[in-house]
Amino acid sequence: MKNIHVSTTINGDPTEFICNPDESLLDVLRNRLGLTGAKEGCGTGDCGACSVTVNGRLVCSCLVLGVEAEAAEVETIEGMANGEKLHPLQQHFIDGAALQCGVCTPGILVAAKALLEKNPNPTDTEVRYWLAGNLCRCTGYDKIIKAVQSAAAEMRGA
Amino acid sequence: MALDENGKRIFKVVGTRPPRPDGIDKVTGRAMYGADATAPGMLQGHILRSPHAHARIKSIDTSEAEALSGVKAVVTAKDFGLPDDESVLDVQDNCMARDKALYDGHPVAAVAASSAAIAKKALKLIKVDYEILPHVTDVDEAMKPDAPIVQTGRAMEDLPDGLSENVTYHFEFGHGDMDAGFAKADKIIERSFKTAATHQGYIEPHACLASMNSDGKGELWCCTQGQFYVRELCADIMQMDASQLRVTASEIGGGFGGKTTVFIEPVALALSRKSGRPVKIVMTRDEVFRATGPTVSSSTDVKIGMTKDGRITAAHATLRYQGGAFPCGTVQFGAQSAFAAYDLEAVQTIGWSALTNRPKEAAYRAPGAPMAIYAVESVVDELCQELNLDPLDVRLKNAAQKGTKSSYGPTFDDIGLKATLDAAKAHPHYAAPLGPNQGRGLSCGFWFNFGGNTCVSMNLNFDGTVGITEGNPDIGGSRASISQMAAEELGIPYEKVRTIVADTNSIGHNDVTDGSRVTFAVGLATIKAAREAIKEMCTRVAKIWDIDADAVYWEDGYAKPSGPNAGTFDPMSLEEIAAISAQTGGPIAGHHEVNADGAGVSFGVHLVDVEVDPETGATTVLRYTVFQDAGKAIHPDYVEGQMQGGAVQGIGWALNEEYIYGEDGLLQNPSLLDYRIPVASDLPNIDTVILEIPNPGHPYGVRGVGETPIVPPLAAISNAVSRALDLRMFELPMSPPKILKALSSKV
CATH class of the missing domain: 3.10.20.30 (Beta-grasp domain)
Structure with missing residues (x-):
């Protein structure tokens, strides 16, 4: 070929x-x-x-x-980051301990950013269903959902 | 190393939640994992695997593959030696089959080529002549005397009559008079349970980059939980000196026990040695499922006697585990842990282990314990139902505590089981109302925890910052917690400390990141290293002040004169001392090397509410709360993270995950579509309650927390489902078809 x-x-x-x-x-x-x-x-x-x-x-x-x-x-x-300035999702993932091994993190951040561009104010259930195609084996998703929501709140306020 | 006497010390850094040092790399995509490395002239390695569950390898013809343009090396078992150590030979045989392919996916040959496409094409040109043999994949079948023999000559000594040569291990634990115990019971229940094998399911497939030089030196980059163990195994297999093989652990994309051994690393090294070029091997997900470490599958009988007021009078369990095609002692942990939560007068556990035509078992978070405790906690729950007793009250009535002679021998020191049970009982979750088709379940969990060989080096930089070099891959935030303990001890801000995980030539041997050992053992060594550095700083300051070293003490980041008799001096900070260290004797460091004991056992209790749809058999987890004793939570976010992650892995095990083998002995579901791990939409929030009952064996009271959380979910969910259905469940996973089948048999 x-x-x-x-x-x-x-x-x-x-x-x-x-x-x-x-x-x-x-x-x-x-x-x-x-x-x-x-x-x-x-x-x-x-x-x-x-x-x-x-x-x-x-x-x-x-x-x-x-x-x-x-x-x-x-x-x-x-x-995703603007030079040294992290995207709010990136910052909230660090602040909220929403990653452990981190190998799923790039995919989840890209997916979460796409969600918030479509729906800036999702419910927890909407976040969970949107991210259902992104497997994480370390966190049990709890802190991921919370970090997405806190980033969304900051982005709505900004 | 004992708990500090000032056990009530006020921590300044420990217990806070600072950002992890690897955070920015991981959220920006810069972190380097196993598959992310490259080397000049690098070749792609690919592995040919057995398509049969069990087959004799009559011959392998690699000539056409070798002749293909772009192919630089082909290896088979003939390219490896025969290590003296039987366990190393097993690892090697698992990496490359010698005489027989022992399971579907067992490697039989490997190719290194200039591109992945050429390597894959070359695999198709390798001709393997197999003689297909009968196979066995079920543990109970494998133990029968007429079962196909997986490997001859591996049976346990004094194999009892009526058992297959596949039976490789037998363990017994316990104490007390069983007959007298059961005679005292008002109710005895005896049940049998089965659990499927599950996979650790790390998102990062195994990957490595190996480079062997013609002078005998080697470099190996790989995703592993233990670079030192990788070095030892690979050096043995490659018959080279350990010092000549430098192993660097990449960032690790999940391990959970499954990255505590080698699968592709010796193959990549052999291909590199033969080709004279660096060789990278990255597994596909199919390869990960077919040929890396699932758990054991189990078959267990439990018999427990109880008085009508809820006291357990006697407890017995027989556990049968298969750990794949190589001898596997994991059933020992099952037999030891089965009744660990209980204070029992009469207890006996018997464990059997058998070979099957499945991949070699690898550790998975509290290996051996979840399936044993699932069976025990299911019977305890059924007794509570039969005797109309509160399941938490019954656990509290029988709970092990300080001074209890454990079912596996040792007498417990301070443990947190009763505290976690009390916390569960007091929690609003336990009293919340339930609706139709809903049930609440609970289970205790236990893990031994481990200390082990550990080296830490601490160096004070001239600018007053501190570098820590340790040797344990960080799988759950340990670099943050180690930096916190160093900062706490030295009395400096967290931001002044940077902890790195070193390669095998940069620090002494560290045991694998396993056994929930890292925050405990590396933390302990870090505190000792800091105390050594502090002692040196005090000595330097004493010289400057021209007083006795004993007259200087360390407090909150400063060397101070110990009292009026010592003289009047302005305290000197770590930064000031480090800045002039070149003039006072040279760089200041602390280090500590230890085989740490005193890890302190861990207990947890999980509470779960489920709803089962009687139409579809699907189970929804509605609410989940984890209660666990952490001893001392250094970084509570990452303690919670362990509790949540372990719970969700257990939820997957209970409800969905299983290795499914066909009649042909081939794995039917080697993909993340068909082997379904929990996704975000399957789950509720996982609530956590951290208890802190200090471990007497650590200066700050730390206990390992990583493994216990996967233990209780199996029984907690089975108990919840059984109560929701009013029908006792005896097999995992409780996938919808199995629940529908159970419902259809309900009278």
């Missing part, structure tokens, strides 16, 4: 890469672009550790082909 050239935008930066036609966006991000923040927990779209947004839509990057990034806007965990 011949590689394909792709022009895209990642975290606001114009980016070009070549990849195999059957290569996942996750493999492109991790292996070709050095963006290892997205993790592969399953490769089958069941764990959400590879969550990114493509044109604002939350996706498992293990289920998206690299070539689908052509002319798209891709956002990953590496683009």
Whole structure:
């Protein structure tokens, strides 16, 4: 299979890469672009550790082909903070001890950010159902839900 | 190291909730996990696995794979030696099958190639000639005399008649006159239970990057709970000196016991040695399920006698665990822990362990205890129902306490079981009303806890900040709690301390991050290291002041003269002392090396309300409260995090998670879709109540907290479901089909 050239935008930066036609966006991000923040927990779209947004839509990057990034806007965990200033979700995850091992954290933050952009004032149940595609094995989700809600409250107030 | 005498000390840093030092790296995606590392010239390693549950390997032809362009090395068992130590050989055989493939997913060969695509293609070119053998995956079947033999020559000594050669271990614990005990009972209940094997389910699959040089030096980067144990195993398997293999632990994406051994690391090292290039291996989720450590599955008989006012008169349990294709002693922990919560005059537990054609068991949070205590606590609950007694009152009436001779031998020191039971009884959760199809369950939980070999190095920088070097991968926030204990002891702010986890050539041996040992043992060593540094600081200050070292003492971050007789001097801060340390004798450090004992056992009690849908058999957890004795909670957020995370893993075990094997002996559900761990929408908040009954074996009273929380959920939920259905459940998981089946048999 011949590689394909792709022009895209990642975290606001114009980016070009070549990849195999059957290569996942996750493999492109991790292996070709050095963006290892997205993790592969399953490769089958069941764990959400590879969550990114493509044109604002939350996706498992293990289920998206690299070539689908052509002319798209891709956002990953590496683009969430504004320089040194953490996104409120990132800050509240630290302050609220909403992470332990941290390997699911990038995916959960990307997913939670996508939720709050759609629904700035979710109920706990809405947060729990939105994040149902993001597995965490350490925390039991309790502190994650609370951190998302406290970040949402801060963002609504800001 | 005993509890400090000023046990009522007011802590300044300990007990607060500062941000974790690895927080920003983890929320920005910068933290480096096992699969995130690369090396110049790196090859991709992939592993060929047995598609059969049990098969003799007649031959392996790797010639076509080796001839494929881009393939740099192929290894099979022939590329490994034969370590003298039987347990190391078992680990090696589990990493690469020698004569027989012992389970579905057992590695038989591996390839290193210039790309993943080429490596995968090469695997398909390897020809393995298998002779398929009969298999066994169920523990009770494996113990029968006519069962297929998984490995010959591994039976226990003095194997009793009527048991298969698969039976590898037998343990017995207990004391007292069983017949007399049961004779005193007003009610005796005897039941049998089964639990399925579950997987630790860490989100990060195993990954490593190995680099062997032609001069015999090796570098290994991997996600592990114990870089030193990895080094020892790999050095033995690779037949090299430990000092020549440097192992660096990456950030670890969950372990829960499952990353306390090696699976791919020796294979990557062998491929690297053969190819002369760095080799990276990253497991797929399918490989993680098929070939890394699930728990044991169990089959248990419990018999308990009770008086009508709720006193247990005698208790007996027979536990049968299978731990996969290699000898597994985990049933010992089950037999020891089964009745640990009770003060009993007559108790006996018997444990049997058998080989099956399943992956080699690996530790999972309180290994062996949850399934044993599930069976015991289920029978205790049924006795409470039969005798119309309050289940918390019965636990309180029989609870082990200081001075109790435990069911497994030792006499307990200060323990927090009664305090947790009292807290549960007083909690509003226990009195809250229940609706139709709802039930409330509870269970005690127990874990031994552990100390073990530990080294800590503390260095004072010239600017008055402090670096701590320790050797235990941080799986639950331990870098924060260790920094807190250092700051507390030195009397400086938390922000002035940075704790790092070092590689195997940068500090002495540390046992694996397991047994709930790190905050206890590394904390203890950190406090001792700080006290050594303080002693040195006082000596330096005494020189400056020209007084006896004994006349200087340390308080709140300052060296001070001990009294008017010592002279009048302005106190000197750590920062001031460190700044001039080059002029007073050189850099100041403290270190401590210990094989720590005194870990202090841990007890918890869980309360849960469930609702069972009689139409679908689905169980919803409505409310959950964890009560646990932490001894002293150094960072309460992370103590709560352990309690919540363990509880939810137990909820998954109770309701959904199981290894399902087909008639063909193949694992039917090796994916996170079909092996369903709890997701956020399955769960309520997990409420926590931390009790602090100081552990006499730690200067601040710390007890390990990580493992106990997975123990009670199995029985607590089974008891709640059984009460909701008015039908006793005897098997885990209680997935909807199993509940519907039980309901259909209800008269």
